[in-house]
Amino acid sequence: MGLRKAGVLGATGSVGQRFIQLLSNHPQFELAVLGASSRSAGKKYKDAVDWKQTSQMPAAAGEIVVSECTVEAFKDCDVVFSGLDADYAGPIEKAFREAGLAVISNAKNHRREKDVPLVVPTVNSEHLAIIEKRVKEAAAAGQKRPGFIVCISNCSTAGLVAPLRPLVDKFGPIELLTTATMQAISGAGFSPGLPGIDILDNLVPYISGEEEKIEWETKKILGEIADDGNSVRNLSDDEIRVSAQCNRVAVSDGHTECVSVKFKNGAPSVDAIKRCLRDYQCEATILKCPSAPKQAIHVLEEENRPQPRLDRDRDNGYGVSVGRIRKDSVLDIKMVILSHNTIIGAAGSGVLIAEILAAKNVI
Numbered sequence: 001m002g003l004r005k006a007g008v009l010g011a012t013g014s015v016g017q018r019f020i021q022l023l024s025n026h027p028q029f030e031l032a033v034l035g036a037s038s039r040s041a042g043k044k045y046k047d048a049v050d051w052k053q054t055s056q057m058p059a060a061a062g063e064i065v066v067s068e069c070t071v072e073a074f075k076d077c078d079v080v081f082s083g084l085d086a087d088y089a090g091p092i093e094k095a096f097r098e099a100g101l102a103v104i105s106n107a108k109n110h111r112r113e114k115d116v117p118l119v120v121p122t123v124n125s126e127h128l129a130i131i132e133k134r135v136k137e138a139a140a141a142g143q144k145r146p147g148f149i150v151c152i153s154n155c156s157t158a159g160l161v162a163p164l165r166p167l168v169d170k171f172g173p174i175e176l177l178t179t180a181t182m183q184a185i186s187g188a189g190f191s192p193g194l195p196g197i198d199i200l201d202n203l204v205p206y207i208s209g210e211e212e213k214i215e216w217e218t219k220k221i222l223g224e225i226a227d228d229g230n231s232v233r234n235l236s237d238d239e240i241r242v243s244a245q246c247n248r249v250a251v252s253d254g255h256t257e258c259v260s261v262k263f264k265n266g267a268p269s270v271d272a273i274k275r276c277l278r279d280y281q282c283e284a285t286i287l288k289c290p291s292a293p294k295q296a297i298h299v300l301e302e303e304n305r306p307q308p309r310l311d312r313d314r315d316n317g318y319g320v321s322v323g324r325i326r327k328d329s330v331l332d333i334k335m336v337i338l339s340h341n342t343i344i345g346a347a348g349s350g351v352l353i354a355e356i357l358a359a360k361n362v363i
Ligand SMILES: NC(=O)C1=CN([C@@H]2O[C@H](COP(=O)(O)OP(=O)(O)OC[C@H]3O[C@@H](n4cnc5c(N)ncnc54)[C@H](OP(=O)(O)O)[C@@H]3O)[C@@H](O)[C@H]2O)C=CC1
Pocket: 009, 010, 011, 012, 013, 014, 015, 016, 035, 036, 037, 038, 039, 040, 041, 069, 082, 083, 084, 085, 086, 088, 089, 106, 107, 108, 153, 154, 155, 186, 187, 188, 189, 190, 191, 192, 341, 342, 345, 346
């Protein structure tokens, strides 16, 4: 198969710019259509965007004329990535799905729909089977590929669940979980973005809606596909209790979290935890997806790591770092997790999900 045509909704934003960076010169996808608000539509991308990435804007992307986010503009895309502002993403993505398009979205709007997989590709790619089933059933009935939405999780949730999944697989259920986050400024978006005066020499101990999202999304991601194969059964509040406290800190990229967990079946040793995390291989790595991390989880032994500036780019931002793994005197084990919020926490996850779907001939 040749290059698949990719569209990006919200292409000018914090997540959208990452999509442009990750999809330029991608071996499987070509950037075909870029969409943003009517403020940007009609302009060349290079004139519409306030490029804030530390690498140069890909020249070819800069020449693409930005479109309105309409089905008509994106109808020839094999896959559409969305980095839309959540105030507008809901109806636009729904219209795209109804028109038969394949949408992979960063926005929160459809995450709670039972038949929409909520996927961190290095953690629960098996939930994509819901989509694979639907597409294969349509093909068997001689119908064209149905439209669908796959949601990427909240960025802090992505980092949090990365080490939890292998731990649960090996040591059984986690019944109590607490996290305190220190989240990067890029997570607040670029339009308008967080004013410098609010964050310089400061920390903001509140991020609207974030704690509820972490507490809810963790239960869907760690849940399993229901018996009918069409939806996800979330873990119940009786199975796991999750408590999150979220803070914004003066870091450009990379969310850090201080996490404590209690296992239902008793505490594994610190060494067993480290071995389990080091041995973990995600499906994308096994499938040899082009962006898959060699190591989905990096276990760090240095007592002062992970740190955002030093560790966020491990495995090109697709690897999650876990350090300071030690006994917790209240729960069982505590650790510090660092994940790149716009790569494994957003656009990178979108690209990796698309690579997995491509490997399974879904797109
Ligand atoms: N930043 C992060 O780390 C993460 C973000 N997300 C989610 O991803 C999405 C994008 O976030 P982020 O990139 O930070 O946001 P930004 O504010 O940086 O970007 C928003 C994008 O949406 C576009 N847009 C705004 N209004 C409209 C409209 N009426 N019609 C069409 N397009 C519109 C903007 O275009 P224009 O430039 O023309 O205004 C811009 O491209 C959000 O839903 C967010 O919650 C998820 C995980 C992590």
